[in-house]
Amino acid sequence: MLQVANLEVVYRDVILVLRGLSLEVREGQIVALLGANGAGKTTVLRAITGLLDIHEGDIAKGTVTYNGTEIHRKDASQIVKAGIAQVMEGRRVFAEMTVEDNLRTGAISNKDSAKVKDAYNRVLEMFPLLASRRKDTAGYLSGGEQQMLAIGRAMMANPSLLIFDEPSLGLAPMLVAQIRDTIVDINKAGTSVLLIEQNAKMALSIAEYGYIMETGKVVMDGDSKKLLADEDVKEFYLGLHSEGGERKSFRDVKHYKRRKRWLS
Amino acid sequence: MGFVVVAQVVTQAPVERFLNALGSGVALGAIYAMLALGFVIIFKATQVVNFAHGGLAALGAYLVSYFATVSNIPGRWMGDISVTLQWTLSALLALAVMAFIGVVIERITIRPMIGEPLFAVAMITLGLDLVIRTTTNDLMNNTNQGLGDPWGVLVVEIGFFRIAQTQIVAIVVLLLVGLLLARFFKTRTGLALRATAFDQEVAMAQGISVGKVFAIAWGIGAALAALGGIFSSVAPRGAGVDPFTALIAFRAFPAIIIGGLDSIKGAVVGGLIVGVAEVLAGTYLGGVAWLGIGFGGVVPWLLMMVVLLVRPYGLFGTPEIRRV
Ligand SMILES: Nc1ncnc2c1ncn2[C@@H]1O[C@H](COP(=O)(O)OP(=O)(O)OP(=O)(O)O)[C@@H](O)[C@H]1O
Ligand SMILES: [Mg+2]
Numbered sequence: 001m002l003q004v005a006n007l008e009v010v011y012r013d014v015i016l017v018l019r020g021l022s023l024e025v026r027e028g029q030i031v032a033l034l035g036a037n038g039a040g041k042t043t044v045l046r047a048i049t050g051l052l053d054i055h056e057g058d059i060a061k062g063t064v065t066y067n068g069t070e071i072h073r074k075d076a077s078q079i080v081k082a083g084i085a086q087v088m089e090g091r092r093v094f095a096e097m098t099v100e101d102n103l104r105t106g107a108i109s110n111k112d113s114a115k116v117k118d119a120y121n122r123v124l125e126m127f128p129l130l131a132s133r134r135k136d137t138a139g140y141l142s143g144g145e146q147q148m149l150a151i152g153r154a155m156m157a158n159p160s161l162l163i164f165d166e167p168s169l170g171l172a173p174m175l176v177a178q179i180r181d182t183i184v185d186i187n188k189a190g191t192s193v194l195l196i197e198q199n200a201k202m203a204l205s206i207a208e209y210g211y212i213m214e215t216g217k218v219v220m221d222g223d224s225k226k227l228l229a230d231e232d233v234k235e236f237y238l239g240l241h242s243e244g245g246e247r248k249s250f251r252d253v254k255h256y257k258r259r260k261r262w263l264s
Numbered sequence: 265m266g267f268v269v270v271a272q273v274v275t276q277a278p279v280e281r282f283l284n285a286l287g288s289g290v291a292l293g294a295i296y297a298m299l300a301l302g303f304v305i306i307f308k309a310t311q312v313v314n315f316a317h318g319g320l321a322a323l324g325a326y327l328v329s330y331f332a333t334v335s336n337i338p339g340r341w342m343g344d345i346s347v348t349l350q351w352t353l354s355a356l357l358a359l360a361v362m363a364f365i366g367v368v369i370e371r372i373t374i375r376p377m378i379g380e381p382l383f384a385v386a387m388i389t390l391g392l393d394l395v396i397r398t399t400t401n402d403l404m405n406n407t408n409q410g411l412g413d414p415w416g417v418l419v420v421e422i423g424f425f426r427i428a429q430t431q432i433v434a435i436v437v438l439l440l441v442g443l444l445l446a447r448f449f450k451t452r453t454g455l456a457l458r459a460t461a462f463d464q465e466v467a468m469a470q471g472i473s474v475g476k477v478f479a480i481a482w483g484i485g486a487a488l489a490a491l492g493g494i495f496s497s498v499a500p501r502g503a504g505v506d507p508f509t510a511l512i513a514f515r516a517f518p519a520i521i522i523g524g525l526d527s528i529k530g531a532v533v534g535g536l537i538v539g540v541a542e543v544l545a546g547t548y549l550g551g552v553a554w555l556g557i558g559f560g561g562v563v564p565w566l567l568m569m570v571v572l573l574v575r576p577y578g579l580f581g582t583p584e585i586r587r588v
Contacts, residue, residue, distance in 0.1 A: 054465055056379065080471030092466045094459055105459045108452055109471035157471060 001027045001192055002048070002084075002161055007062035009043050009052065009216075017043045019216040020062070025161060030183065030193040032207035032224065034200045040216045041196045042089055045165050048194075049086055050076035066161070080109055085159035089166050089196075091150040095139030099130055102138050102149055106156030115158070123152040126185070144175040151182060155191075162186060163194040168202055180206055204228050280424040285547040286540060288500075291431030293539020294438035295495045299516035300523060300531035301441065302488030308461040308526045309481035311382055312374060315389040317489045318513030319396030320362065324490020325411065325497040325505035326400050327358035333412035348414040355494060359487045366486025367479045374482065375475060393510070401507045408506040417499045434495045441488070442532065449528075457481060461526070492516065518564035522571045524581020533579060538564040 002025040009018040017040045025031045035041045046052045048064050050071075064072040071079055085106070094102050103123060107116040124131040127148045133141065138149055147167060154162055164183065168176040176199065184206050187193050197203035204210050204224040211221040212233065220233070227233050276284065299321060306314045331337045331354035338357060339350035373392060377385045415429035448454040459467040460477040468474055496512040497505040516535065523534025546560030556562075577583050 049469060051465060051468060054379065054468065075473075076468040077471045077473045080469075085471075086469055088466065088469055092463060092469075094462050094466065096462055097458065101455060101458075104452075104455055105467070105470045105472070108456055108459070109473075153470065 001025055001029075001067060002194065003063075003065040004044065004048065005063050005065070007044070007047055007064065008060040009040075009047050009057055010060045011055065011057045013058070016060075017057070017216050018047065021213065021216060021218055022062075023211050023218060023221070025192055025194050028187075028190075028192055029209060030187050030195060030207045032200070032203035032210040033194060033196045033213065034198070034203060034210060035213040036198065038215075039213050041213065042165055043216075044213075045086060045088075045163055045196060047072065048079075048163065049084060050074055050079045077109055080157055080159075083158075083160035084163065085154040085157040085161075086163040087147075087150045087154045087165065087167055089169065091143070091146040093138040093141070093146045093149050093153070095137070097138055098135055099138055099141070099149060100134045102153050103130070103156050106153035107158075109157070116156070119156045119158055123155050126155070126182070127152050144171055144178070147171065147175070147179060148182075151179075151186075155186065159191055161192045161194065163196065165196045166198060167195075168197060168199045176202055200227075200233065276424070281547065282544075284424070284426055285543050287425065287427045288431065289540030289543035290536060291427070291434050291539070292501065292543055293519075293536035294431075294434040295492050295501065295512070295535075296516040296519040296539050297438055297532045297535025298441060298488050298495070299492035299513055300520045300535045301445070301528065302485040302492070303513075303516070303520050304523070304526060304528060304531040305457075305488070306481050306485035308528070309457055310370075310374065310478050312389065313382070313386045314485065315386060316369070316393040316396055317485075317516075318510035319393040319400065320366070320486045320489035321493025321496070321513055322505060322507075322510040323365070323396050323400045323493070324358055324362045324487075325493035325509055326404050326409065327361055327490070328355050328494050329404070329409040329411050329497075329505055331355075331357050333410060351412060351414050358494070359490055362490040363483040363487040366482040366484070369486070370479045370482035374478065378478075397507075397510050400505075400510075404505060404507075406507055408504040410504040411494065411497050413498045415498070428500050430495065430498045430500070437491065437495070438532070441491070445528065453477075453480060489513070515561070515564070518568035521568050522564075522578055524578030526582055527578065527580035530578055530580030538567065541567055 004021060004023045007018050007021045008016065010016050021040070021044060023031070023033065033041055033044065043057065046055060046057060047059055052058060059072050063070055066082055066084060069082070071082060074082070094105065097105075103120060107119055110116050129145060130148060130152055133145070138146065141149060151167070167179050167183070171179065180202050183193055183195065195203050195207060204227055207224045209221070210224050210227045211218045212227070213219060220227070220230070299317065303314055303317050306312060332351050336350070336354075338353050339345060342350070342353070369392065373388055374385065377388060413430065415433060418429045419426050420429055420432060449458060456467065456472045457477050457480060459470065459472055460474055464474055467477070492512060493505070493509055496502055497509055502509065516538075519534040519538040520531065521534070522537060523530025523532070541563050542560050545563035549555050549559050550557065552559070571578065
C-alpha cells in the first residue's frame, strides 16, 4: 500500500536528516515507526504527506509510492485526496474554531456533502464526547480531548491510511490506553495505520510490524513480537535496562549500524 | 481629499454639533474599516503586509470613474435603467475587476515568494504599489477624475442631523460587507481561509489548497481596498479620484494597527474609532491655533501610539505566538 524507498531528505539544502530510509505499510496493517527524539520520524511523515516544502525540506533521493503511484512530488492536498491523512505531533487543533468547524476542515477537500455528513456522524459516534462539545471552542478542550479531536478531524477525510505522529505524547497513562484502543478500532474498521511513537511498548502492543530508526535510518525492523523480545530494544526503548547502569548510546550497538537493508 | 467635515457649522448647539460630527466620523470610519478589512484578510491568510493597498484603492476608484463616466459599462447594454442602478453596476464591475487583479497579483508576484522572508515579500508589495499608482496616474492623466456617483453632494437632513447621502451609503455598504464576510467565513472556502490563517501547515495537512486560499484572500483584499478607494473619492471626502487617492491607505493604517493586524473585528472597530476620533478632533481642535490646522489627521497616529503602548498587538490582535 505505502512504500517508502531509499528516502533521503535534506533541510535547507544542507542538513541531511533522512539517509536512505525505507519502510512499508501493507493494506490493513498497523505498522509502528519508533525512534528517539530527533531521529527523523516527523520528517518521514512530512515526506510522505507533502509537507516538506514549508519546512524548507526536500526529497533528495528515493521514492514514496502509494497504491502503485509515486506521490513524493505531489502536493499535500493531492495526497490527502489520494487517501492519506495524518494526526500531527502535538495535536495542532484549530484552537480558535469550534469542535464542529475543526472537524469540517478535515473533510474540506471533499465536495460530496452527503459523504461528509456520513463521515461526520461516524466520527461523533466514535467520540461521543466531541458530539456533546460540538459548539465549544477547541482551544478550551483538555489535551486528551484535543487529541480525540485531532483524530476525528483526520478521520473526516475517510483515509485509507492514517499516520499518527506521537499521539501518546504528554498524555496520562489512562488516556494513552484510550488512544491505543481508538487506533485499534480505526484499524479494525478498515484504515491502515502508520504509528510513529517513542512509546515503543504501546506502539508494539498493537502493531503487527515495527521499524526502529535512528539518525535518519532504519536500524532494525521486524514483527512486533520479535522486536518486543529483542534484548536491545528492551534496553533502549522499553526502559528495561538495568538500574544504575550507564545508558549506552544507541550508536554503540554495532550490529544495528552495520545492518544495511533496502526494501523494494 | 483633505479633512473636509460635513455639517461643521459653528453656530450649532453643542449636542447637535457633536452628533453631526459623530455621524461624519462613523462614515469616515466605515471607509477606513473597508480598507482595514482588506488589509487584514490578506495579512491573516498570507502573513503579507500589503503596501500596495493604496495603489489598489486608487485603481479601483479609477475603474469606477472609467466604467461609470467614460464608457458606461455595463449600462450601455442595459437599456433604460436608473442612474443609480447604472452607477452601481459599474461600481460592482470595477470591484470584480479588482478582485481579479488581486488574484493575478497573488499568482504572479506573491506565490513565487512563498517561503521567502516576509520582509522581501513586503518589499515586493511596495514596488507593486509604485507600479499600480504610476499606471493609475497615467490612466487618469494625473488629474482628478469624477466618479459620477448618483449622490453627489446631496445631504439628508433629519431635524438638525445632517449627513451626506454618500456617507449613508458608505455605512450601509460596510454593514453589507460585514454580513457577507460573516457568511463567507462559514462556507467551505471561508473555513479554508480561517484554517490557513490560523496554521498554514495544519491547513495543508487537512488537504486545503493553500495556494487557492492565498488567491482568494488577495481577491477579496483588493476588492475591499477598491471599495475604500471609491468612497474616499466621492463627496464629502473627495471630488473624484486623483494621484492623492492612494494616500487613503496610509491614513487607514492607524486603524489597522489599533484593531490588531490580524483581527477582522479589530479592522472594523479600529476603523470606526479612528474615523470618529479624526473627525471629532477636526471639529473641536481645528480652531485651536497652536495645534495646527491639520491636527485631526494627526490624532489617529497619536491614538495608535497610545494603544500600542498599552496593547502592543492592538485591541483585538493576537500576541505573537507564531506556531512554527
Ligand atoms: N525545518 C527544519 N530545518 C532544519 N532541520 C530540521 C527541520 N526540521 C527538523 N530538523 C532536524 O531534523 C532532525 C529530525 O527531526 P524530526 O522532527 O524529523 O525528528 P523526530 O524523530 O520527529 O523527533 P521528535 O521525536 O523530537 O519529534 C532533527 O535533528 C531536527 O533538528
Ligand atoms: Mg517528531
